[in-house]
Amino acid sequence: MSYSAAVSGASGYAGGEVLRLLANHPEVHIRTVTAHSNAGQRLGELQPHLHTLADQVLVETTPENLAGHDVVFLALPHGASAEIAAQLGEDTVVIDAAADHRLENPADWEKFYGSAHQGTWPYGLPELPGQRAKLAGARRIAVPGCYPTTVLLGLAPAFASGQVLPDDVVIVAATGTSGAGKSLKPHLLGSEVMGGMSPYGVGGGHRHTPEIEQGLTWAAGEPVQVSFTPTLAPMSRGILATSTAKIAPGTTVDSLREAYAAHYDAEPFVHLLPEGQWPATKQVVGSNHVTIQVAVDEHAGRAVVVSASDNLTKGTAGGAVQSMNLALGLPETAGLNLLGVAP
Ligand SMILES: NC(=O)C1=CN([C@@H]2O[C@H](COP(=O)(O)OP(=O)(O)OC[C@H]3O[C@@H](n4cnc5c(N)ncnc54)[C@H](OP(=O)(O)O)[C@@H]3O)[C@@H](O)[C@H]2O)C=CC1
Numbered sequence: 001m002s003y004s005a006a007v008s009g010a011s012g013y014a015g016g017e018v019l020r021l022l023a024n025h026p027e028v029h030i031r032t033v034t035a036h037s038n039a040g041q042r043l044g045e046l047q048p049h050l051h052t053l054a055d056q057v058l059v060e061t062t063p064e065n066l067a068g069h070d071v072v073f074l075a076l077p078h079g080a081s082a083e084i085a086a087q088l089g090e091d092t093v094v095i096d097a098a099a100d101h102r103l104e105n106p107a108d109w110e111k112f113y114g115s116a117h118q119g120t121w122p123y124g125l126p127e128l129p130g131q132r133a134k135l136a137g138a139r140r141i142a143v144p145g146c147y148p149t150t151v152l153l154g155l156a157p158a159f160a161s162g163q164v165l166p167d168d169v170v171i172v173a174a175t176g177t178s179g180a181g182k183s184l185k186p187h188l189l190g191s192e193v194m195g196g197m198s199p200y201g202v203g204g205g206h207r208h209t210p211e212i213e214q215g216l217t218w219a220a221g222e223p224v225q226v227s228f229t230p231t232l233a234p235m236s237r238g239i240l241a242t243s244t245a246k247i248a249p250g251t252t253v254d255s256l257r258e259a260y261a262a263h264y265d266a267e268p269f270v271h272l273l274p275e276g277q278w279p280a281t282k283q284v285v286g287s288n289h290v291t292i293q294v295a296v297d298e299h300a301g302r303a304v305v306v307s308a309s310d311n312l313t314k315g316t317a318g319g320a321v322q323s324m325n326l327a328l329g330l331p332e333t334a335g336l337n338l339l340g341v342a343p
């Protein structure tokens with residue numbers, strides 16, 4: 001059986017990465033690619049790395065053009081995504097890379113996104129406790145944000161095993177520029193980004209804060225509060241997150257490692273590194289893998305967790321394809337058997 005797929009936002013970074021993965025998927029064929037201002041162009045003009053798809057022509061992102069497919073990927077700005085999603089057939093598997101349906105709490109949505117909440121869909125992070133079962137057979141899936149993916153995979157086992165405290169969690173993460181999308185933004189000009197790092201969304205203002213708190217609250221079974229600071233690094237892809245939390249009495253590096261091993265040993269894409277090795281974005285770029293290391297800072301009484309991902313692969317398109325596999329009952333790793341790229 002081959003499933004037909006439409007990829008909207010195919011001229012952008014997330015849509016392009018979905019196409020790169022689907023081009024190698026054994027059970028899915030790409031029937032339709034859509035865009036907005038670039039409709040009418042050949043894919044080869046906009047995504048020259050997608051050699052075998054170069055002659056596909058981008059059509060307008062409309063409900064009519066997206067109708068009649070087994071799977072529709074939405075890789076559109078939030079807002080535009082919810083609007084089109086509401087017009088798609090109920091039997092179609094819709095995988096949304098945008099934020100519209102990730103949050104359960106309408107007040108959080110309204111505060112951080114400034115518009116009306118459009119509802120909540122199953123959350124496409126199967127490695128988070130309880131999520132995989134909700135994705136099997138789902139017809140609507142919200143792909144997590146790239147920072148939440150990286151941070152939640154990093155911290156969930158510590159919270160699920162009750163080894164860290166929920167009220168003093170500090171996260172600082174660096175991301176590559178592709179996280180901001182392909183459209184022109186002055187602060188992302190090469191001359192602004194190359195050779196230096198800068199923070200943004202400082203002081204609890206980043207819209208991934210409530211999403212991280214939501215996922216950690218699910219893992220902990222009690223409310224978790226975080227302080228999250230993102231930073232921009234001079235690289236195109238990758239996220240490196242350093243997350244720290246106060247340890248509960250009795251927590252040691254061995255007890256943490258045991259919990260992480262139990263949580264991730266059977267996972268195909270999430271890896272607790274051997275002691276002494278640390279995550280780095282270069283280990284994971286181009287792949288759907290996430291690497292993690294844990295330590296205990298005895299002096300500060302804190303667990304320190306470092307996690308690395310590719311924001312466009314596991315952080316977006318890889319998570320989207322993995323979720324689609326679960327929704328369709330396919331092997332979870334189908335189309336995702338890619339290792340990293342080095343050097
Ligand atoms: N980049 C990343 O690392 C991540 C991105 N995401 C999410 O994925 C989505 C896409 O992001 P990304 O690919 O980075 O963004 P890009 O800016 O690279 O691409 C945006 C895409 O959406 C299309 N588009 C723009 N405006 C509209 C509109 N009003 N209606 C319909 N289509 C429109 C564009 O078409 P055209 O070019 O033809 O104008 C383009 O194909 C966003 O919701 C983003 O938040 C999620 C996780 C990580």
Ligand SMILES: CC(=O)N[C@@H](CCC(=O)OP(=O)(O)O)C(=O)O
Nearest residue numbers: 097098099145146176177179180
């Ligand atoms: C560098 C940069 O700007 N990164 C983006 C990453 C967010 C993202 O893409 O995720 P959503 O799907 O939740 O929008 C940001 O911090 O907003």
